[in-house]
Amino acid sequence: MAEERDDEIEDLRKEETSRGRKQPKTAESLERLRRIRKLARMLADPDCDQRTYMEAIRAFGFSDESAEFRELLALWQKSRGGS
Numbered sequence: 223m224a225e226e227r228d229d230e231i232e233d234l235r236k237e238e239t240s241r242g243r244k245q246p247k248t249a250e251s252l253e254r255l256r257r258i259r260k261l262a263r264m265l266a267d268p269d270c271d272q273r274t275y276m277e278a279i280r281a282f283g284f285s286d287e288s289a290e291f292r293e294l295l296a297l298w299q300k301s302r303g304g305s
Contacts (some may be wrong), residue, residue: 257282265301
């Protein structure tokens with residue numbers, strides 16, 4: 223949790239110091255990175271169940287039928303020793 227907060231603070235610092243010199247990260251790209259980090263933490267968490275992980279994938283915006291959803295679900299299954 224503290225690491226996530228540190229990442230957010232660092233992103234904001236970079237955005238503030240880069241104004242006028244280069245294109246800062248957009249809020250959308252920062253949110254996307256946060257969601258990706260969340261999914262990665264969920265994969266690493268042995269207590270995370272498949273249902274919770276699937277809900278997070280859906281919240282990311284992928285439908286159950288999408289290739290991305292199936293790919294992310296396959297990562298979860300692989301991380302748990304499934305096929």
